[in-house]
Amino acid sequence: MWAGAAAVAIAVPFYLEGFWLQAGLFAMSAAVGAIGIALLTGSTGQLSMGHAFFLAVGAYSYVYFAGDPAAGGSHGLAGLGLPTPLAAVLAVLTAGVAGGLFSPIAGRLKGAYLGIATLALIFLGQHLLFNAEPLTGGYNGRAVPPMELFGLVFADSPSLVVLNVPFGSLERLWFLGLPLVLGAAAFARGVLRGRPGRAMNTIRDHEIAAGVMGVPVARYRAAVFVLSSMYGGLAGVMLALVFQRTVPDYFGVLLSLDYLAMIVIGGLGSIGGAVLGALFVSFLPQLLTRYSDDLPLIAEPGSGGVSPAEAARILYGAAVIAVVLFLPGGLAGLLTRLRAAAGARAATLTRTPRARLTPPPAPHSPSPDTRS
Amino acid sequence: MPAPHDDARDPAPLEVRAVTVRFAGLTALSEVSFTVAPGSVHAVIGPNGAGKSTCFNVLSGVYRATSGSVRFGGAELTALPPHRIAALGVARTFQNIALSAHQPVIDNLMLGRHRLTRAGFVSSGLRLPSARREWARHRARAAEIAGFAGLGDHLDTPVGLLPYGVRKRVELARALCMEPRLLLLDEPVAGMNGEERTEMAALIGAVRRGLGISVLLVEHDMGMVMRLADRITVLDFGRRIADGTPGQVQDDPEVVRAYLGTSAGQEDM
Amino acid sequence: MITFLELLLNGISIGAVYALIALGFVVIFKATEVVNFAHASLLLAGGYLVARLQPVTGFWAALLIGVAAAASVGALIEFLIIRRARAGSHTLLAIATIGVDIVLTTELTRQIGTEILALGDPWGGSVVHLGQVTIAETRLVALGTAAALIALFLLAFKFTGWGIAMRATAEDAETAALMGIRLGRVSLSAWAVAGALAAVAALFLCVFPTPGLDRSTSLAAIKAFPAAILGGLDSTTGALAGGLIVGVTEALMSGYQNQLAFLGRGVGDVAPFLVMVVILLARPAGLFGTRETARV
Amino acid sequence: SGKATGGEPATGGDGVRTGPGVTADTISLGILTDLTGPYASFGKSLTQAQQLYFEQTNAAGGVCGRKLQGIVRDHGYDVQKAVAAYTEIGPKSAAVPQFIGSPMVTALKQRIEGDKMLTLPMAWATSLLGGQAIQVTGTTYDIDMINGVDYLAKEKGVKSGDKIGHLYFEGDYGESALNGSKYAAGKLGLTVVEQKIKATDQDMSAQVSAFKDAGVKAIMVSAGPRQAASLVGVAVAKGMDIPFVGSNSAYSPQLLGTPAAPALLKSFSVMTAAAPMSAPIPAIQKLVSDYQAKYPGQPVDSGVGAGYGAAMIVGDALKKACESKDLSREGIVKAHRSQPSWEGGFGQPMDFSRIDQPASRASYVVKPDKTAVGGSVIVKEAAVSDLAKDYQVPVG
Amino acid sequence: MVATAPPAGTGLAVSGLAVNYGAVPALRGVSLRVPAGSVVAVLGANGAGKSTLLRAISGTLRFHRGAIGGGKVSWSGTRLSGLAAPAVVARGVTQVPEGRRVFARMTVEENLRAGGLGGGRRSAAAREEVLALFPVLAERAHQRAGLLSGGEQQMLAIGRALMARPSMLLLDEPTLGLAPLMAARIAETVKEINARGTSVLLIEQNVAMALSLASYAYVLEVGEVALEGPTAELAAGDEVRRRYLGVGDPAAERPLDGSAGRRTLGRWRA
Numbered sequence A: 001m002w003a004g005a006a007a008v009a010i011a012v013p014f015y016l017e018g019f020w021l022q023a024g025l026f027a028m029s030a031a032v033g034a035i036g037i038a039l040l041t042g043s044t045g046q047l048s049m050g051h052a053f054f055l056a057v058g059a060y061s062y063v064y065f066a067g068d069p070a071a072g073g074s075h076g077l078a079g080l081g082l083p084t085p086l087a088a089v090l091a092v093l094t095a096g097v098a099g100g101l102f103s104p105i106a107g108r109l110k111g112a113y114l115g116i117a118t119l120a121l122i123f124l125g126q127h128l129l130f131n132a133e134p135l136t137g138g139y140n141g142r143a144v145p146p147m148e149l150f151g152l153v154f155a156d157s158p159s160l161v162v163l164n165v166p167f168g169s170l171e172r173l174w175f176l177g178l179p180l181v182l183g184a185a186a187f188a189r190g191v192l193r194g195r196p197g198r199a200m201n202t203i204r205d206h207e208i209a210a211g212v213m214g215v216p217v218a219r220y221r222a223a224v225f226v227l228s229s230m231y232g233g234l235a236g237v238m239l240a241l242v243f244q245r246t247v248p249d250y251f252g253v254l255l256s257l258d259y260l261a262m263i264v265i266g267g268l269g270s271i272g273g274a275v276l277g278a279l280f281v282s283f284l285p286q287l288l289t290r291y292s293d294d295l296p297l298i299a300e301p302g303s304g305g306v307s308p309a310e311a312a313r314i315l316y317g318a319a320v321i322a323v324v325l326f327l328p329g330g331l332a333g334l335l336t337r338l339r340a341a342a343g344a345r346a347a348t349l350t351r352t353p354r355a356r357l358t359p360p361p362a363p364h365s366p367s368p369d370t371r372s
Numbered sequence B: 001m002p003a004p005h006d007d008a009r010d011p012a013p014l015e016v017r018a019v020t021v022r023f024a025g026l027t028a029l030s031e032v033s034f035t036v037a038p039g040s041v042h043a044v045i046g047p048n049g050a051g052k053s054t055c056f057n058v059l060s061g062v063y064r065a066t067s068g069s070v071r072f073g074g075a076e077l078t079a080l081p082p083h084r085i086a087a088l089g090v091a092r093t094f095q096n097i098a099l100s101a102h103q104p105v106i107d108n109l110m111l112g113r114h115r116l117t118r119a120g121f122v123s124s125g126l127r128l129p130s131a132r133r134e135w136a137r138h139r140a141r142a143a144e145i146a147g148f149a150g151l152g153d154h155l156d157t158p159v160g161l162l163p164y165g166v167r168k169r170v171e172l173a174r175a176l177c178m179e180p181r182l183l184l185l186d187e188p189v190a191g192m193n194g195e196e197r198t199e200m201a202a203l204i205g206a207v208r209r210g211l212g213i214s215v216l217l218v219e220h221d222m223g224m225v226m227r228l229a230d231r232i233t234v235l236d237f238g239r240r241i242a243d244g245t246p247g248q249v250q251d252d253p254e255v256v257r258a259y260l261g262t263s264a265g266q267e268d269m
Numbered sequence C: 001m002i003t004f005l006e007l008l009l010n011g012i013s014i015g016a017v018y019a020l021i022a023l024g025f026v027v028i029f030k031a032t033e034v035v036n037f038a039h040a041s042l043l044l045a046g047g048y049l050v051a052r053l054q055p056v057t058g059f060w061a062a063l064l065i066g067v068a069a070a071a072s073v074g075a076l077i078e079f080l081i082i083r084r085a086r087a088g089s090h091t092l093l094a095i096a097t098i099g100v101d102i103v104l105t106t107e108l109t110r111q112i113g114t115e116i117l118a119l120g121d122p123w124g125g126s127v128v129h130l131g132q133v134t135i136a137e138t139r140l141v142a143l144g145t146a147a148a149l150i151a152l153f154l155l156a157f158k159f160t161g162w163g164i165a166m167r168a169t170a171e172d173a174e175t176a177a178l179m180g181i182r183l184g185r186v187s188l189s190a191w192a193v194a195g196a197l198a199a200v201a202a203l204f205l206c207v208f209p210t211p212g213l214d215r216s217t218s219l220a221a222i223k224a225f226p227a228a229i230l231g232g233l234d235s236t237t238g239a240l241a242g243g244l245i246v247g248v249t250e251a252l253m254s255g256y257q258n259q260l261a262f263l264g265r266g267v268g269d270v271a272p273f274l275v276m277v278v279i280l281l282a283r284p285a286g287l288f289g290t291r292e293t294a295r296v
Numbered sequence D: 001s002g003k004a005t006g007g008e009p010a011t012g013g014d015g016v017r018t019g020p021g022v023t024a025d026t027i028s029l030g031i032l033t034d035l036t037g038p039y040a041s042f043g044k045s046l047t048q049a050q051q052l053y054f055e056q057t058n059a060a061g062g063v064c065g066r067k068l069q070g071i072v073r074d075h076g077y078d079v080q081k082a083v084a085a086y087t088e089i090g091p092k093s094a095a096v097p098q099f100i101g102s103p104m105v106t107a108l109k110q111r112i113e114g115d116k117m118l119t120l121p122m123a124w125a126t127s128l129l130g131g132q133a134i135q136v137t138g139t140t141y142d143i144d145m146i147n148g149v150d151y152l153a154k155e156k157g158v159k160s161g162d163k164i165g166h167l168y169f170e171g172d173y174g175e176s177a178l179n180g181s182k183y184a185a186g187k188l189g190l191t192v193v194e195q196k197i198k199a200t201d202q203d204m205s206a207q208v209s210a211f212k213d214a215g216v217k218a219i220m221v222s223a224g225p226r227q228a229a230s231l232v233g234v235a236v237a238k239g240m241d242i243p244f245v246g247s248n249s250a251y252s253p254q255l256l257g258t259p260a261a262p263a264l265l266k267s268f269s270v271m272t273a274a275a276p277m278s279a280p281i282p283a284i285q286k287l288v289s290d291y292q293a294k295y296p297g298q299p300v301d302s303g304v305g306a307g308y309g310a311a312m313i314v315g316d317a318l319k320k321a322c323e324s325k326d327l328s329r330e331g332i333v334k335a336h337r338s339q340p341s342w343e344g345g346f347g348q349p350m351d352f353s354r355i356d357q358p359a360s361r362a363s364y365v366v367k368p369d370k371t372a373v374g375g376s377v378i379v380k381e382a383a384v385s386d387l388a389k390d391y392q393v394p395v396g
Numbered sequence E: 001m002v003a004t005a006p007p008a009g010t011g012l013a014v015s016g017l018a019v020n021y022g023a024v025p026a027l028r029g030v031s032l033r034v035p036a037g038s039v040v041a042v043l044g045a046n047g048a049g050k051s052t053l054l055r056a057i058s059g060t061l062r063f064h065r066g067a068i069g070g071g072k073v074s075w076s077g078t079r080l081s082g083l084a085a086p087a088v089v090a091r092g093v094t095q096v097p098e099g100r101r102v103f104a105r106m107t108v109e110e111n112l113r114a115g116g117l118g119g120g121r122r123s124a125a126a127r128e129e130v131l132a133l134f135p136v137l138a139e140r141a142h143q144r145a146g147l148l149s150g151g152e153q154q155m156l157a158i159g160r161a162l163m164a165r166p167s168m169l170l171l172d173e174p175t176l177g178l179a180p181l182m183a184a185r186i187a188e189t190v191k192e193i194n195a196r197g198t199s200v201l202l203i204e205q206n207v208a209m210a211l212s213l214a215s216y217a218y219v220l221e222v223g224e225v226a227l228e229g230p231t232a233e234l235a236a237g238d239e240v241r242r243r244y245l246g247v248g249d250p251a252a253e254r255p256l257d258g259s260a261g262r263r264t265l266g267r268w269r270a
Ligand SMILES: Nc1ncnc2c1ncn2[C@@H]1O[C@H](COP(=O)(O)OP(=O)(O)OP(=O)(O)O)[C@@H](O)[C@H]1O
Pocket: B023, B024, B026, B027, B028, B046, B047, B048, B049, B050, B051, B052, B053, B054, B055, B095, C293, C294, C295, E146, E147, E148, E149, E150, E151, E177, E179
């Protein structure tokens, strides 16, 4: 089954047109960012509405580290001209450092309080992006130097044809994005299943108990925040590579909210859920726009009815509500349930299913066993 | 008393000296002093609100003492945050169960191993062999402790699905997983029925026999306290009103007045 | 000096409007422990109705209907979503309100389209001269209204049965029910009140110094977040203090932005958030918020 | 795989070389607009006017025997959506007669140039100049402001040594405009007092206080209509009796329904390269009546003229390209760039042959008017000020 | 005391009650009676369904995703099952929840006011009575309830419930975690409350205390009534003594040290 999935993933760029590849790449970047938020919100119970900032840090630092100072031309934009893979790694680390700088807040606040506090990052970040022109290019942003790995440039030129299919930047980036997403997901899973994951869950469920069991709570909160900002940074780098341009406007509150929507729709607390949610939220508007001509509910652009963009927003807002109301485990939970149902039908009464509590771990839900 | 070992992890005396804790307009502990001898079971009793849990909270770093000192081994505990105190081998259970209800028993127990294990974000994320080896080794010990506490059949059951009495035992097992030198038990049998109480008391006795660690016990079940404790400190309104062997304390008129109400024997209901 | 006073007065008066919005968050938070991210859309809804109705019914009737309608929208959100999702955690519910906000705001901006709607208020563009300082009349009215409403709620929370019921429910719904408190009514009333407050705030956000209500009006509500949280999410006084701090900071920083050029242009927008971060560093629960004291 | 063929130019049966977006009977034109974001009203007028042009042209036989067809995509002023939309419709479009948003165009600048896609941005920042394929129509924001300052000096009594205020948006638009006012101020011995704001700022009281404090004699406005209304309203209420001059994007006829209307009518004027819809120019009058016939009840704002004009520019480029039997994208761009003095009957001629210069340097001065079509009337006919003539436009 | 069944229509009557949490049955066909003016105890091990029984009476099952599957509850002839909690309170039946559950962030005073919200108008008089019963609450009136000790909280919880002036009080393990003296105080209080005419349904782990307070007792086992009878008989019978009092149980008498068969835990060496 895994081999089949791998084969499909590899075949995609040979068959799908640019639009789909681009949508897929955006979704991959979103998935990485969403995994970061899932670690923070789902597993540690911390809310962040400022993650767009870390995407910006990742994207802009990559451009800065990789940007050729000589090629800045009339704009005179600063750059270090480092090899691009190094620049990408440094960009992720820089996002981590930025998250670390916020740790006095991230370590001490929790839940919705932290969520609103992180809004500051967005506004501060945008202020910096607009004003630090030599670094960021200001309002217009900067062009992104294409990644260059083992001699392969992830851009449209020099042209490359594989198996008779012209391989432009999107096709090439596909093969960069895929391993990055898989790696990011595997790493997060390892963290969650390992020692840090248990500590994180306990911080979410019972902060004091965590401390007494030897978990340095504030340091852990800060560390998870840093890790999650590094995921944000990586998502930013990927986004920049796909975009080929970074602009400050993009990294606003709406982007951050999208990420929260992703993890809720996907199912809080699970890595697979984050990825599913990312796919849903990033593909929905693209699909609706793309097929707007054929969808009955959606009006022609400009005709005054509900436009595809609006329909997409309403649908995904409604999806968030619907998940909270009817689907506590999100899409991931739904999949598990469907699979369990299918499994139960296939296998007869040979096994008893492992006991499971119905609602998934939810941040800050009072544990049912507190007798006060 | 178990035969003393020559081990760095041997229990050290716990010396509580003139600890005072004040909350806005209220003195929860005032100038309380007592010493827990290494390897002994020391009970702290007293009426509700006497400051017993507050005392535990100071010992485990959850509250900061207004003044006074707590020394354990060579360390001054009042200056340390909870996780540093845990690192010294001080483990506790909670009066109100504080487990992760959605996690299986084994994960709750493995949290107790936190201080003894090293795997960080990177080695766990990358699943390095060192992290996996460490996990296997400590899981085996956690399973052993679970077996000891009679939880062997529940390892994979989410804690929230277990009956109250079993959860209380998970709490104890989690504390044991810290391989403590000093174990603080806050009302370990509250809310249990007679049978469960007997069971828990036996468990505590076995812990003390097998591990030889010091146990500080808060409990209202006087029968159990009298049977288990080597020494008892009695608090009332934040002040120490008595300190001595069970026999001495039981007959102390002050204690009878403030706490027992009648002679202690009757409380074994 | 005149400029300073003028900026200060301006800041205080716009701060009063922020305080009204923040008060809406506080009411809901106190009653349900939910941070209501849909507040901005309630505000837009209230303002929109007032603007649409006032040509037909006249200003005061339109205002009344608008306030009532926003209250019903709030109540409806509670009835359809919050109530049904009661089992969920508060963080999850907060995220659900983000979903509500997205749906409502999208639909309302679609309705508003590209228009700039006047609210038809009786104060118009008149200004009041206080010595050499001038200030818009609307702003003085806003200040007075906000002060009165906030005082009212402060007292209500502390002393009325409604206030006690609300706080009890927030803390432990089941036990509140055991006390005979009707949870549905409490939480419904909180959301309705928040909706009404949002409509009043919308009025003052859209009158004179601003040209009117349009699709971006709800963005102004974002500034009420730092106001609510730096005051303390569960504190009525905090809402007032937070609103004023945000308003004054913003006005002063924008007014003196030429002198503050080294901080970058447009620092007035960031300033409230900076102040918020600084205050949270010192007091994680805000200026007047109750610090979580857990007992174990 | 279906992807194995690229979009290489080919020659059709009629001997016309064709490229992407051109088939035997249609020419597809990409329209990347904002119908749900902050510029939705503008985007709607632009798009409808362009549809009107396509309809009229098709009714008259189309171009090169082919019908024109618009592929409309709404990006809601979101860069990512714009990039995605361009990726989708780029391969099937021959040119882009409307692309709203300078951040969006800037983000795709390299790709547009690489694709050689004739693109008409509906933004007038100087940063968009300098490419072969991207054609900024009319003046740029800085030229308008230079003409505006010149107008203040010549007709509103602003003189050397005075201070003038400039309220502007952060970003290309505001900063281009600020460049212009600063240049003109420098030449005329004026000082510019700057106030930068964001699109989300609504209440301009603090800014008015600052301007008043500085004692400015006039204020330039390069922000949105809301901010202009608030600024002018507050300033007039505070007794500042000075002229206000806005960029073309700072005004919208909807403002005349707000409490700020009297103040705007009294003291506000706007610099624009395009003649207002009320101008007594036959082509414009015809457009207005055609538009009103097709879209009854819809406002006829400046977007109608701008959109129709842009569609016409692309249409003319296509016609010229057809003459040289080359409807490939290069062919279209080449044909377009071969016109040093294009005149669509809408007022000022434009020069499309210089990629580093605005197409025109002449601005009208118009002022709000409740009764006029499009809500504004001409105060002063289009003219190039002396200052603007010598002004060196920064490029890119 | 006499333990004959009271005439139908007075007191609390539970008949054939079945309760499920989702698919899990917690009570099956439970019937019991609390005659007006009496104290009746329900005993049982952890998880027997005691709290579930009270939840079914007080209308709070829905907070635990539980539902009544059959049977009915009535009070003085009016049906309670199916009513929401506030409606039950309005009919004079009030529950003190297990684990006290005081409103931690509100003051003692405010907790008491909250208790009076659902009841009648005479809350000032009720307050007087409660403070007379628990003087410590008057002393702590302005302290936040969460900062009270366990016993103080229990008194507050009972006091708060009395603010509604109930004619029937449901008590769920009121001595949970209380010191012996405090438990005795609570027992006294229960007697006093009963003496003032309030019927009491008492759930206790402290069997001896429960038997001394109540006139009649039921023993629940895995969701069913396993045993019932006048307390005097139950206390004398071997079965209850052995099962719930730990008396006569060899395990309880077993010396704690050096017992045979008990697992042992050795030190860990890393
Ligand atoms: N965080 C706190 N803030 C203020 N007062 C507190 C706090 N924690 C405890 N107290 C007060 O300190 C006193 C002692 O409480 P503590 O919990 O230590 O009692 P205890 O002896 O454990 O009682 P119990 O047997 O009921 O558990 C009580 O009066 C309580 O109100």
